[in-house]
Amino acid sequence: MAASPPASDTQRTHLLGQTLDEMRAFAAQFELEPYRAAQLRAWIFQRGATAFDQMSDLSKTLRAQLDERAELYRGTITRQTDAADGVAKLLITWPDGAAVETVWIPEPDRHTACISSQVGCPVGCRFCASGLDGVERNLSAGEIVEQAMRVRRLVTRGDTGADAARLSNVVLMGMGEPLANYEQVVHAIRIIMAPDGMGISARRITLSTVGLPAQIRRLAGEHLAINLALSLHAPDDDLRRELIPWGKGVPIAELIDACREYFDRTGREITLEYVLLAGVNDLPAHALRLAELARRLRCNVNLLRYNPVPTLPFERPSAESAFEFQSILRRQGVNAHVRTSRGRDANAACGQLRRASLVPLNGPGAA
Ligand code: SF4
Structure with missing residues (x-):
């Protein structure tokens, strides 16, 4: 079933979701000179304004008009959990009551925002x-960009000096299937990438x-050349159908072909994501089959030990068995890494924070 579209913007334009051209058209409604759009954009993206009132070179009247017709930040952080390793997980709630998870992952050499689509x-x-x-609705481009901007604000904490920490990476790995919300996601990526x-x-x-092969091919033609990660999680169609029922109509061979085309057109190596589930997909035979698939692509394999979710019948494998799985792949000539789970004590498995916030609303017996 298709997701419903983003909640309609009843009154105010969400400026975080606008390209420069769109902002020019918006500014024209106020009979403003086109340069005003660039000025507005600089306030939002370079100077980090969070309210029109901070835009001191705009007249008071104009600021009031803008405030009536547009908004900068639409959501509210309704919950935040901070893990001992520095990972912060935010629950952002939109005016229609829908909520998404956004994660800030600080590392010595980078700060990453993991955002939902x-x-x-x-x-x-x-x-x-x-x-x-299931899915409640798609996010708008503005709601997608806002998540990254909110993490950016946490990273810089208002410090914009030359040595200030900066948000360096964005991964669309939060809630949702980005390619099932294609237009809004691509629009958001263009804003995230734009120099201004x-x-x-x-x-x-x-x-x-x-993996939606047609959309992977379409993305290859967008001239974005972003990195693509394919959540494979199983080395054969039967097991994949069991673990990912939504993908049942898409044979792995077709996905691999689409990923090859993506690499050929963008030059970006593909990452194969593989969540190791104890006793389910982490046996040596699975590693050998995965190696066969991986060798058909220019790719890296990321192995992630599962973070157990209460109520779900899957277990986390031991570190030893994960490294054994990795060794088998490497012996087969495949570049593979066991990734560390970050923020396990911050409800890090995807969707846990949102569900934790839903349970009290739905009652203690809610699934
Ligand atoms: S792991 Fe969760 S969020 Fe990711 S595709 Fe599967 S159901 Fe969706």
Whole structure:
């Protein structure tokens, strides 16, 4: 079932979701000179304004008019959990009551925002909390960009000096299937990449998908050249159908072909994401089959030990068995890494924070 469109913007234009051209058209409604759009944009993206009142070189009257017709930040952070390793997980609630998760992952050499593309997720991976309730609606481009901007504000904490920490990477790996909300996601990526927008380069942006071959091919033709991660999670069609029912009509071979085309047209190596589920997809035979697939692509394999979700019947494998799985792949000539789970004590498995906030509303017995 298709997700409903983004909640309609009843009154005010969400400026975080506008390209320069769109902002020019918006400014024209006020009979403003075109340069005003660039000025507005600089306030929002370079100077980090959070309210029109801060835009001191605009007249008071104009600021009041803008405030009536437009908004900068639309959501509210309704919950934040901070893990001991510095990972912060935000629950952002929109005016229609829909909520999404956004994560800030600080590392010595980078600061990453992990953002969502939909409220809930249509894919329903058997091992994931986000998929349990299905998809509620698509996010608008502005809501997608706002998540990254909110993490950027946490990273800089108002310090804009030369040595200030900066948001360097954006990954679309939160709730939702980005390619099922294609137009809004691509629009948001253009704003995140724009030099007069967030200015984050394509090689520091990663879109993670369960795989829609036609959209992967379409993305290859957008001239964005962002990184693509394919959430594979199983080395054969039968097991993948069990774990990811949504992908049942898409044979792995077709996905691999679409990813090859993506690499050929963009020059970006593909990442294969593989969540290791103890006793389910982490046996040596699975590693050998995965190696066969990986060798058909220019790719890296990321192995992630599962973060258990209460109520779901999957277990986290031991570190030893994960490294054994990795060794088998490497012996087969595949570049593979076991990734560390970050923020486990911050409800890090995707969808857990949102569900934790839903449970009290739905009652203690809610699924
Ligand atoms: S793992 Fe990702 S694709 Fe699968 S249900 Fe969860 S959010 Fe959706």
